Amino acid sequence: MPDTAAPPAKPTRAQAVHAALRRAIVEQALMPGDRLPEDAIARSFGVSRTVVRAALAQLQAEGLAQLRAHRGAEVARLSLAEAQDIFDMRRCLEVEAATRLARQASEADCARLDSHIAAEELEAAGDTARSIRLAGEFHVLLAELAGNHVLLGYVADLVSRSSLILAQYGRPHSPECGVREHRDIVAALRARDPARAATLMRRHLDDVAARALLHEPPPRARDLGAILDQYSTGATLGRDDVA
Amino acid sequence: MPDTAAPPAKPTRAQAVHAALRRAIVEQALMPGDRLPEDAIARSFGVSRTVVRAALAQLQAEGLAQLRAHRGAEVARLSLAEAQDIFDMRRCLEVEAATRLARQASEADCARLDSHIAAEELEAAGDTARSIRLAGEFHVLLAELAGNHVLLGYVADLVSRSSLILAQYGRPHSPECGVREHRDIVAALRARDPARAATLMRRHLDDVAARALLHEPPPRARDLGAILDQYSTGATLGRDDVA
DNA sequence: GCCGGCAAGATTGTATACAATCCTTTCTCC
């Protein structure tokens, strides 16, 4: 298929920096609200600010960073409403993906999902960062197998941002996904049962959202604004906007 | 509501160039496959290549431009498969948006949609570019009223790319949307009838896709590869990939 | 006559320098 693949030709420096920052954010090495000064990043990677700028711009396009003119970039801080929107949309899209895949899944597809789950189980008790990443990649893989490239891109996007939510509102070190639930979903796919696959996926994502959205304040607040936002709702102040 | 609004502070040059190029593409002044040389664009806008670069990068993130290392940028040329994926996803997301909005639409919401449709009708026989844009914006507005910011962003994305598809595969100057169908959808929203709204939206998008995907070769082919792709399937050559 | 290599031109990738803007601190005045 004339895919848009074959990029490992020679990744440009901007792409390399982008990938590195992205991984750092997804694996929660960089926490929401952490500042991303061009100069410091440029020194860290041994490149010029130009390439860092490009990387940050792409990060913003993915919703992982927040850029404000003349005020620098920081790892995106999502409001509770945004976080709920993201999980809401994950339910919508991933239920759709599961439904479609249940209608058309080949044994090869299921085998790929199985082997991925095996990798998840191996890492379950090990490295937290890798475990988080693998759990997310299961969902991305499932969306990929559903066959719609746009759907794949959106799910990948949402899964990445879910890491942000988990970092900000979730209990530290809690696994994002239950591996057991992944197995059940694959079983439904193998049984070619779209309704069951959809139900399991929806329930799974409900659980994930419940674990991620504990409505707790951010564990470590590195920015005053984030804290005050928690108190700004219904406050006695006259302001109606936090712009 | 603490929206992400309030950007008209002072748009940076890169944002301005990005907006201009985006409009040019959406209004089909720039056709798929048209090259976008940094130098020429920089001269046109009276800025440096740096800002053009940033604008092009953002365009790529939106799927409107295609950047290949050392080979420059061009307006994205979508394959037929990609075009179908996009309309497939539009059905999925916009049916969802219509369903949700039908459950919660206020009279103010419906009024906004009405006035937008009125604008569409005014422009229907007038400027083609503006008509195309307005037809798309109806769908974006509906998604916005559905209340999920992520959904809004995705629909806006897909609507923009639909312009690309129409430019590449559709009949020239054909209106993308029937205004009549928009009215019917709003009627269903006002009646608080989610099932009917969903059905109408699905049918409407089927029509839009049918008009946009005529399976014709691009009217004016400016790039050889696009033509040869039409003939490369099942050819007698031994190659198995067009990478 | 056709295929390979090679050089010139064009275009992008990257680095650096300067200008503009924002935040912080401090000073002055009330």
Added chain:
DNA sequence: GGAGAAAGGATTGTATACAATCTTGCCGGC
């Protein structure tokens, strides 16, 4: 003592220059 203004520092926005890469046209050999 507190509020406002201004200066300083830090950071980003933009322009330009140079290096790397790709494409194109030409030439020699088979």
